Amino acid sequence: MDFALSDEERAVRDTVRAFITREVMPLEAEVLRRERAHQPGLDHSEVRELQLKARKFGFWGLATPEEYGGMNLPAVLQSLIWTELGRTFVPFRFGGEADNILFHATEEQKREFLIPTIEGERRSCFAITEPGAGSDAANIRLSARRDGDDWILDGEKTFITGGHDADFAIVVAVTDREKGARKGGATAFLVDRSMGWRSEFIQTMGEGGPASLIFDGVRVPHRNILGEIGQGFTLGMEWIGKGRYTIPSHAIGIAERVLQMAIDYANTRETFGTTIGTNQAIQWMIADSETELEAARWLVLRSAWTVDAGLDPRHASSMGKLYGAGMVNRVVDRVLQIHGGMGYTRELPIERWYRQVRLYRIFEGTDEMQRLIISRDLLRGYTKIGGHLA
Ligand SMILES: Cc1cc2nc3c(=O)[nH]c(=O)nc-3n(C[C@H](O)[C@H](O)[C@H](O)COP(=O)(O)OP(=O)(O)OC[C@H]3O[C@@H](n4cnc5c(N)ncnc54)[C@H](O)[C@@H]3O)c2cc1C
Numbered sequence: 001m002d003f004a005l006s007d008e009e010r011a012v013r014d015t016v017r018a019f020i021t022r023e024v025m026p027l028e029a030e031v032l033r034r035e036r037a038h039q040p041g042l043d044h045s046e047v048r049e050l051q052l053k054a055r056k057f058g059f060w061g062l063a064t065p066e067e068y069g070g071m072n073l074p075a076v077l078q079s080l081i082w083t084e085l086g087r088t089f090v091p092f093r094f095g096g097e098a099d100n101i102l103f104h105a106t107e108e109q110k111r112e113f114l115i116p117t118i119e120g121e122r123r124s125c126f127a128i129t130e131p132g133a134g135s136d137a138a139n140i141r142l143s144a145r146r147d148g149d150d151w152i153l154d155g156e157k158t159f160i161t162g163g164h165d166a167d168f169a170i171v172v173a174v175t176d177r178e179k180g181a182r183k184g185g186a187t188a189f190l191v192d193r194s195m196g197w198r199s200e201f202i203q204t205m206g207e208g209g210p211a212s213l214i215f216d217g218v219r220v221p222h223r224n225i226l227g228e229i230g231q232g233f234t235l236g237m238e239w240i241g242k243g244r245y246t247i248p249s250h251a252i253g254i255a256e257r258v259l260q261m262a263i264d265y266a267n268t269r270e271t272f273g274t275t276i277g278t279n280q281a282i283q284w285m286i287a288d289s290e291t292e293l294e295a296a297r298w299l300v301l302r303s304a305w306t307v308d309a310g311l312d313p314r315h316a317s318s319m320g321k322l323y324g325a326g327m328v329n330r331v332v333d334r335v336l337q338i339h340g341g342m343g344y345t346r347e348l349p350i351e352r353w354y355r356q357v358r359l360y361r362i363f364e365g366t367d368e369m370q371r372l373i374i375s376r377d378l379l380r381g382y383t384k385i386g387g388h389l390a
Contacts, residue, residue, distance in 0.1 A: 003298075005080070012077055016084040019057055023050060024090050028349065031090050036346055041091045041207055044165075048120055051095030061096030061118060063242075065103070068118055070096050075307035079249040079300060086253020089349050089356070091207060095120050099170060100242050101188070101235045104227045113168060113190050125166035127157035127213055128236045134159070135369050137236060138181040142215060144173035144189060149222050151175075151189065153197075153215040159363075163211030164201045168192045170239075171215070172232040179230070186232035190224045191215075205355040243364035244317035245307065248300045248324025251360055254353055255293045255331040261350070262286060262335040269340075276338070285334040296320070296327040306388070315374065315383045322370035325360035332357055 031041035064070020098117040116122040133139040142155025179185030199211040266277030303316035336343035377383040384390035
């Protein structure tokens, strides 16, 4: 059994680490200053500038196939890169990406939606959640009714990441209520903002915020169907599947960074004539954090490896998402505690991470939904205890 990184994995990881350290981390003080002034950490043009700089280093389209100018990296390498991105709170991600399901587009749709998204000329959002359908995504109600060569969309989506900035939305709508979403009654549509949907920004605990999208008789041409009629729910689950290992990979990077901050603070902050790190209470918080961090690392890398091995990744990635999201919340909470009053201030970024990581237990499948999947797989015998080693 080999737990080491290959030479290639280490080289890529180290190059990303050097880029993040040299080009992104120096922006942290400014991002914190802007947050205190209620401004976005980075604006779109600043993110784009960094992305183009990264492109010169060869980092462009981590998951994007080579024929579209991307790197098409294995999932394990992508996971390692997401961990490096997690080590800074600057809201940066590499460019050259598009929602994974956009690759199901027709050639015409690729020219209109996929390629401009990869090039950063257009912004997309993916919309399945509705006010009455989150965890129970099959309960969506936004309807698409056929009218000649068009479809008419009516209803509302909510909590859509990037929904207030997007030029177009990938919208999962009900096309056959009798069948139900899960059994072929839902279809994905590519809907330009210019077709008439509007968005309302939603304030949240974290930076930025999702949006509600309102469709009031929005007319969409038939050629804007993504994939097949009736394939919408399957595409939605495929979209969500990707986040199941990238989110906890990011969480690992955050935990690594904040744990190091706690170690440094514990070794320097003095109370009662000695550093706080000499107290067992602090030592145990550090020990528990490191142990949980390592457990999450291997669960998440295993789930990414499962993708690369061509195995069904759902069970492993649900465990990685559940444990990684919980782990980062516990670690950030302990690190905040170790910093005492300073941890609670906006002088340090810890409280910012504290708010940010709370989301990780909610979006792209809540803790409870991951537990439901994991236990159902075992109870129904879809998976054996021990996974691929069983
Ligand atoms: C910041 C943010 C960004 C998001 N981005 C997107 C996006 O880009 N696109 C998109 O489509 N959606 C997005 N979402 C939606 C997100 O996926 C949903 O919020 C999430 O799936 C939970 O749905 P809900 O909020 O309706 O909660 P509900 O489904 O109403 O659940 C409420 C609570 O009940 C629990 N619960 C529900 N059913 C059960 C059950 N059977 N057993 C036990 N517990 C249960 C849940 O786990 C949760 O704790 C985003 C959400 C947020 C907050």
